[in-house]
Amino acid sequence: MPFLFRCFLTLSLLGGLAFAQKQPIDYVNPFIGTTNYGTTNPGAQMPQGLMNVSPFNVMGSTLNAVDKDARWWSTPYEYNNKYFTGFSHVNLSGVGCPDMGSLLLMATGGALEVDYHKYGSTYSQEAARPGYYTNTLDKYAIKAEASATQRVGISRFTFPKGQHHILLNLGEGLTNETGASVRRVSDTEVEGSKLLGSFCYTNNQAVYPIYFVLRVNKKPTRAGSWKFQRPGAAWENDWNKDAGKYKLFTDYRAELSGDDIGSYFTFDTQAGETVEVQLAVSFVSIENARRNLEAEQPVGGFDAIRKQAEAAWNKDLSKIEVEGGTDDQKTVFYTALYHALIHPNVFQDVNGEYPAMETRETLKSDGNRYTVFSLWDTYRNVQPLMSLLFPERQRDMIRSMIGMYKEHGWMPKWELYSRESYTMDGDPAIPVIVDAYMKGIRDYDINAVYEAFYKSATVTDSSNRIRPDNADYVKYHYVPLRDSFDNSVSHAIEYYVADWNLAQLAKSLGKTADAKLFEERAQGYKKYYSKESGTFRPILPDGSFLTPFDPLMGANFEPNHGFHEGNAWNYSFAVPHDIPGLIKLMGGKKNFVDKLQATFDKGYFDVTNEPDMLYPHIFSEIAGEEWRTQKLVSAILQEHFTNTPAGIPGNDDTGTMSTWASMNMMGIYPLCPGRPDYTVVTPVFDKVTIHLDPAYHQVASQLVIRKEGKGAYIKRIKVDGKVNSGFKIGHQQLVHSKEIVIETK
Amino acid sequence: MPFLFRCFLTLSLLGGLAFAQKQPIDYVNPFIGTTNYGTTNPGAQMPQGLMNVSPFNVMGSTLNAVDKDARWWSTPYEYNNKYFTGFSHVNLSGVGCPDMGSLLLMATGGALEVDYHKYGSTYSQEAARPGYYTNTLDKYAIKAEASATQRVGISRFTFPKGQHHILLNLGEGLTNETGASVRRVSDTEVEGSKLLGSFCYTNNQAVYPIYFVLRVNKKPTRAGSWKFQRPGAAWENDWNKDAGKYKLFTDYRAELSGDDIGSYFTFDTQAGETVEVQLAVSFVSIENARRNLEAEQPVGGFDAIRKQAEAAWNKDLSKIEVEGGTDDQKTVFYTALYHALIHPNVFQDVNGEYPAMETRETLKSDGNRYTVFSLWDTYRNVQPLMSLLFPERQRDMIRSMIGMYKEHGWMPKWELYSRESYTMDGDPAIPVIVDAYMKGIRDYDINAVYEAFYKSATVTDSSNRIRPDNADYVKYHYVPLRDSFDNSVSHAIEYYVADWNLAQLAKSLGKTADAKLFEERAQGYKKYYSKESGTFRPILPDGSFLTPFDPLMGANFEPNHGFHEGNAWNYSFAVPHDIPGLIKLMGGKKNFVDKLQATFDKGYFDVTNEPDMLYPHIFSEIAGEEWRTQKLVSAILQEHFTNTPAGIPGNDDTGTMSTWASMNMMGIYPLCPGRPDYTVVTPVFDKVTIHLDPAYHQVASQLVIRKEGKGAYIKRIKVDGKVNSGFKIGHQQLVHSKEIVIETK
Incomplete structure (x- = not known):
């Protein structure tokens, strides 16, 4: 099984931590969902981070099982592909449409080659863990590693002896748009912008620029840029030796713009020599990308940044501790939780600035401004999970949505980097916020919310693109x-x-x-x-x-x-x-x-398909039929959610599919948004400890869901010692309890 | 004769000035040299101005006799072409290689069309005069006019009633490079950059950006940009309706970069309504382009700017007054002088900043920094003419050349916007400066000059690209x-x-x-x-x-x-x-x-061909054979230099061909650079009055060259009453004389 050779890094693989107690982070397998159309990626990022540094292996070679240009394709990474053409920066996780997945950073060796059909490489020794990814490029014997802070990616390449190159390809990516501009700021730094957007092709005007600053930590022996030159008529090509080819600009530092451009840095390396590459982004300006770089990674240092990312993940994942269950079940669980903490992600720069919804006016946010709201998916469980585990984030996400309404006149539907793609159906901002409101998360302007909802619910002319x-x-x-x-x-x-x-x-x-x-x-x-x-x-x-x-x-x-x-x-x-x-x-x-x-x-x-997610739980609405829910949920978990790259059934939908699994594995699932209760199902684990936020949930310390017995079906539920009537539990009851005991039969 | 209908505007066509004394400017026909490979253009510009706004009619239609993409082509305008696709901004005059000729500004009507194959138009009522060009676009009944200040073009379009558009095409141009970036600053302003260079294909690294700011003086009803989208595979084109087409960006203001992009402004106009468009450039930055705009054309006003340009030209051309000769001869003469005052042109921005030679570091110039040095051509006569008529400009051109040496380590050879194209042969900076030095123009650092000359004359390794x-x-x-x-x-x-x-x-x-x-x-x-x-x-x-x-x-x-x-x-x-x-x-x-x-x-x-320019004058080096010079020069002038679009024999070579004509018509021609004298030939005019610069030439007021008799040959020459020995006259003698009488036989 090839999967054995490309594994998520459990602590046993990490020398320094060997034999320590396994932490939640050790149970995350970032390869789950990376085939079978799960469209997750094993890239490195922070929880709710803007930056994701993913291996990009979906173009340039017939070695690949799938190619982004040969069919509809929506993720930078496919587990069964083989030809790596770099790390893509800022990626979407679990979506069904192509976008983002650009700023492709590659390391190569030998003569300089800037055509990705030629410079890519197969890879081996692949491993990933939250905040960290690594592989070894077979063709060049280069070890590639990636990590990230919130808005800045960092890659480390370990080279053999010889001439090697760092390439930044700005011509390709998953996005449907092309066009970029790059400028060499110094020997070790380039900056620029690239167009992204037209997500799902649904709104061809929903495009936006990403700004970047890239810095290498060693002075290269040479550096320059390239551009694919348009071919001319035959007579011209006799003179213009670059026509129809990639032209190297070896002696030009100012703005280079075009459909297919890139920048390179050439190093003469000793065996084992490393080069670190920091790539900072902003959706406001190049200046802000540089501010992000300087605030988050002032001195680089790959190992420290990786440690910081891992610590952040471990902290977030530790909100829930599970006992009992197999290692595979724990891995499925924590990976699902991991997938739920990717989107929505932070949008604003370190100085608080972000581009306003649609107008793209530069505004300043007090708290976190979030983006990537796939609300038709996430209203069903990801946002409810946030309300339970991270109510402050849920509040900031709601505040972000209100901000969008104030800026653009409408609540988001499928918002992507302050553009509305109008993808999927309905008016999903409503169940997101009402559900949180009903669960007691209310520290935002509810009048503005109501105004916005009333508007999209009642405007009947063509200005209402939420409800066309x-x-x-x-x-x-x-x-x-x-x-x-x-x-x-x-x-x-x-x-x-x-x-x-x-x-x-x-x-x-x-x-x-x-x-x-x-x-x-x-x-x-x-x-x-x-x-x-x-x-x-x-x-x-x-x-x-x-x-x-x-x-x-x-x-x-x-x-x-x-x-x-x-x-x-x-x-x-x-x-x-x-x-x-x-x-x-x-x-x-x-x-x-x-x-x-x-x-x-x-x-x-x-x-x-999301509308079916509640089907198994409907039985629990009918007294005496709850066993069907328990049976079905258990069967679906076993069949479809596994510790394998194919372990998510179809698009993860920014964590929605994963959250179906993780909440059901915990034993509680929200059937109906806006109705603040949970259907109780048989937990996979013997004990689930949830660390709630005391600012929102007045529990002394923590909530424990304990399964008694090994039965598949629920006999009885006790809340803080009192028998619960039925197989549902209210949100307030839940978050104010200390222990829920689920007795099985 | 079609030429009759497209005429240079003499004063008889200008209502306000009718019956006034004809001025030198009235004898300039900017269409001379616009066919027969003269490669001049009838565009509007200031003397030695950076900005030239030329009609661009060399692409997009089989109506054209020549097409820039179908053969080697080096000028934005060909007299016998018919299909106009806009005004190009910043053009080269009289060169043999394609470059510049970009930032194409067009006005159209009806439905918005951004493909130049479709939006171009035939034209009529064409006329030009120094600092002014106009035509009427047949397809749209739009009157188009152009004028310029030193660094900023201004166009005025007079529309019929209806929907009309101003288009800025950044995808095309004469230059061999592509790639541009544009950003909408406000409803009425866009800014950006475009790559130019690879002049003559001789040095593919000699590329450089031009920065621009474009402003319209009326708020458009709509505005946006376009980009040609790369075509994808068939499956993708089913989804991506823009693939392989020009996509309109109607709702996007930030950076749009690509190979083939542009911006549009749409107006609903009343009959006779005008829109003025200012296009400012800089080779340093967008900010400087805006500074240039605000300093030179703070409020627009086409008519005032046109008057200012015409006044500047008339002042410069009036350095020489001619009497006698036919109107055609006067036109050939003043047009030749006009062509000599186009390049080298001013390079620095209004704040003195310019990009240093090759390094492109931003430096600041005290006086004028010049660019476009086609020295293999111009050392023969254009630069000597400068020494005679505009010694201060010649000094600043020499200072500019010294600046290039200090910045780059080498004197220029064929310098274009601070890049060395290494086009043509030899080490022509030497005769340019030595000639001026020998003529008493010495206010620059001669030691640096000698150091530079000694270097290119003696370095024998491959670093010496001047003398390879x-x-x-x-x-x-x-x-x-x-x-x-x-x-x-x-x-x-x-x-x-x-x-x-x-x-x-x-x-x-x-x-x-x-x-x-x-x-x-x-x-x-x-x-x-x-x-x-x-x-x-x-x-x-x-x-x-x-x-x-x-x-x-x-x-x-x-x-x-x-x-x-x-x-x-x-x-x-x-x-x-x-x-x-x-x-x-x-x-x-x-x-x-x-x-x-x-x-x-x-x-x-x-x-x-430039090396042959001196052939007729060589006879005057042999006593008794001077009549051959006089006969040949007269015959060549009559046969090859005429008041017609074909009236320059081949490339004007930034004024070199023209200056052969104008100096010979005046009666003096410099045979050998560095030898400060002139061969005297039979003047075409009865009287030539040269207003010399008293700062360099200590004449009381002016120098008159007077022809006596109507003979074709020279009998005798008198300088201030004294008979001159032979048929040559020294530079010092010339510029310190009041009257040279050339007696003919």
């Missing part, structure tokens, strides 16, 4: 199918969840009439239910159901009528806010349980 | 042919002139031994003379002449052994510093005169 079909929705309380392959049902399904949440907030704020309106709308899902098909079903503009209709259409990303990336079964139970109503709609408890069970038995349940 | 074959030359006093098609003889021919000049300087500085050495070297030309062929002839490394040998090989830019852009005849008399020696070498006066006359009679004389 709001005119229909407001009028009918459903969205008719107006184009063959539109996502009308998927949109509406999300509006119902959002509006139910908004109703809860309105109620809480004393806005009774609004609450009534949004409650009513949230019931609109019933209009989609077709007794004939037994599922939700698109409604035509004339009010009739789409006919003919195949509820199974839409598998494997096949385009479908009304449903986004799925079929009718994948959406027909996605009504977390009104399971009782859904049960009634579907013919009562018995029929409902049979139908839901059948989705699993017949394979209609899609573990990779 | 100096090891051979120093050893043999000639350069053997080491590669079939090298330019060995042409190189040596130039070294002889340079070394003779250097000997004169050494003598003048009391360096007797040096003087002797360089005098000796300057005699090396004799080794090239082959009695058999009757010409100079390449010498092989073994010391024998190249055999077989065709002295006529090398016509029409055919590659030749030993001779650069010419044949043996074109170089065999190019020994201005030792005509007596050459006469002796060629068999005495009679044989020599016959041989030289035969070069004309047999068509071996090439009027377009």
Whole structure:
């Protein structure tokens, strides 16, 4: 098994720490999710860090199993690929669309070669751990290592004797945009900018620049830049020997701009000589990138920076301690928690500056300004997990969202570096904030929040790009199918969840009439239910159901009528806010349980698609059927979440898939955002200790979830010694308890 | 005749000035030299101005007779072309290699189109005069006008009613480099940089950035940028609707970099509404471009700026007043003088800053720092003309050359915006400065000059890129042919002139031994003379002449052994510093005169090649043969220098060809640089009044050259009433005289 040879570094591999007690960080395997479309990467970064330094192995060679230019591809790293062309700086984790993944830093040897088709290398001795990645480039016998502070990557290359090069390729990357500019500041420093964006191709105007400063810690013997020169007519190429080739600029330091450019540093190295490369970024300016560099890594020092990154991760991961379970289960758990602490990530520079949403005016943030809000995914569990473990971060994320509204006039939907990509469906900012609000995280401007929510919920003209079909929705309380392959049902399904949440907030704020309106709308899902098909079903503009209709259409990303990336079964139970109503709609408890069970038995349940995430937990809403949840969750965890590179079923979706695993492994899962409670499932571990933030949760020290017995099913739950009624537990109850005992049978 | 419809604006066309006395500026026809490879352009600029705003009509359409991409092409404008794609900013005049000619500013109407193949237009009502150019774009009925201050262009577009656009194309230009960056500063302003260089393809490292700020004087209704997007694989293009096309960035203001980008401003105009566009440049920084803009054109105002440019030209051209001669002759004369006042041009920004030679360190200049030194051409007459008419400018040009030496370690050869292109042959900085020194212009550091000259004359290793074959030359006093098609003889021919000049300087500085050495070297030309062929002839490394040998090989830019852009005849008399020696070498006066006359009679004389420029004047070195000079000069002027677009025989070579005409028309021509005298020829005009600079030439007021009689030949010359012995006149004698009377027969 090749995986054995590329392993996450447990402490046994780290000489200095051998035989010490295993820490949470030792159970993180950054390779989990790096194939099977998990789209995580094993890159080095800090918790919630802007900077991620990932191995980039998805271009330039037929040695690779997949190539970013040969098919839709959304991650810098694929576990089964072999051809490494550098470290990409600032990457997305777990997303389904290409973007970022640029500023490619490579080390090579021999004659200078700047064409990535030629300078790449296979690699071996690959290993990774939070905040650290390493491999050895076979072709050059160069050891490559990466670590990072919040906004600055650091790489260390250990060279054999000879002529070697550090290359910064600005022409390539995962992003759909091209175009960069670089300037040599000194022998050891370059600075510049590169265009990123058009994430998912959904909004081709959502582009933005990344600014960088790169510094090497040794004076090179030579340095320069390159640019691919456009080919001219034959006559011209006779004169212009650079036409249609990479031209080296050996004697030019000022701005070099173009589609395909880069910079190089050449060193004559002794055997074992190292060169450290710091790459700082900012989304505001080159000056700020330099400020970030000077504040975070004033003197470089790879080992110290690596230690700092590892310590930060260990601190965050130690929020939860687990006992019992296998090493593999612990690894799956901590890696899942690790994946949940990648996005949203810090955005502002060390001086607090960040580019405002859409306007890109430079503003200053007091606390952390976060970015990369994949809210359609994360409202389901990542943001609720934040509310539980890191309420202060959750608050700052909410403050960031409010900032976006104040800057741009709208709450984020799929925000990426202060541009709105309008990717995916619904109005997911609402369940994110309402859920936190209902859980007692309230230190932000709730009036601004309500104003923003009310706006996107009620504006019906084309300015409302959050709810593009709001005119229909407001009028009918459903969205008719107006184009063959539109996502009308998927949109509406999300509006119902959002509006139910908004109703809860309105109620809480004393806005009774609004609450009534949004409650009513949230019931609109019933209009989609077709007794004939037994599922939700698109409604035509004339009010009739789409006919003919195949509820199974839409598998494997096949385009479908009304449903986004799925079929009718994948959406027909996605009504977390009104399971009782859904049960009634579907013919009562018995029929409902049979139908839901059948989705699993017949394979209609899609573990990779977010709207299905709650399906197993719905059984726990029906007294006596909770065992089905426990059984299904356990089976899904065992089958789909493993300590292997394929150990995440499909896109991790900025930690959403991982968090499904980690929370279920802890024994609590949030079924419905905005409803501040958890479905209790059988924990994987015997004991789970959660260190809560006393600023938000008034526990003396910590909360323990203890499993008693080795049974697969839950017999009884005791909270601080008192038997809990049912298999759910409220958020306030949870965070004010000391011990939850889950007795199994 | 189409020329009639595109005319230079004489005062009769300018309402306000009608019937006033014609001024020198009224005799300038900027279209002379704009076809027949003259490579001048009718663009608007100031005397010695950095900024030139030229119509650009050499790309994008088969309507054009020539296309910059279909053949070697070195000028933004060709008279017989028809398809206008904008104004190019900062252009070269009269050169033979492509460079500059970028920052293309266009006005269009209707739907926004950013592809120059489509947005260009034919034009009519074209007219030009120093500091002003105008045409009307047929396709859009837009009147386009251009003028300039020293570093800032201004264009005015007069629109019909409707939607119109101002486009700044940064993807194209004459330059061999691509790559630019642009940023929207405000609704009415963009700034950025673009790469230029690789002039003549001779030194692919000689590249440099131009920085710009563009401002429109009306707020546009919309504005944005564009970039040509690289095409992806078919699968990607299904998603990326911009792939392989120009993408519009309608909502992005930060840095946009790439190979093919641009910016647009859209206006809804009323009929007759004008928009003024200012485009300021700097070779130091964007900030300096803005400083230039704010210092030179703080409030815009096209008409005032145009008046200022015209006044500056009229002042400079009025240094010489001519009487008699036809209007066409006056036009040829003043246009030639105009062409001599374009390059070298001012380089520093308004704050004195400029990028140092090669290092591009930002330095500050006290006086004017000049650039664009095509010295192989201009040492023959343009720089001597400067010494006569504008000695202060000549001094500043020399100071600029000394600056280059101090910055870079070498005197310039073909310097372009602080990069050395190493184009053409020899060591031409020497005759430029020695000639001025011998004419009494001495207010600069002559010791630094001598140090620089001594260095390039004596260093024999590869660091000496001015004299790349100096090891051979120093050893043999000639350069053997080491590669079939090298330019060995042409190189040596130039070294002889340079070394003779250097000997004169050494003598003048009391360096007797040096003087002797360089005098000796300057005699090396004799080794090239082959009695058999009757010409100079390449010498092989073994010391024998190249055999077989065709002295006529090398016509029409055919590659030749030993001779650069010419044949043996074109170089065999190019020994201005030792005509007596050459006469002796060629068999005495009679044989020599016959041989030289035969070069004309047999068509071996090439009027377009600089080494032949002195051929007609050589006869005046032989008593009794001066009539041949007078006859030949008159015939050449009549045949090759005319008031038509084809009125310059081949490349104007930054004014060198023009200055051959203007000085001969005045009646004085410098045969040999470093020998401070002039050959007197029959003036075209009855009276030529030269206003000399009293700071350098102690004349009371002015010098008059008066022709008496209408004869073609000179009978006698009187200087301030005294008969001159012979047909030459010394520089000091000339500039201290009040009247030179040339009696004709």
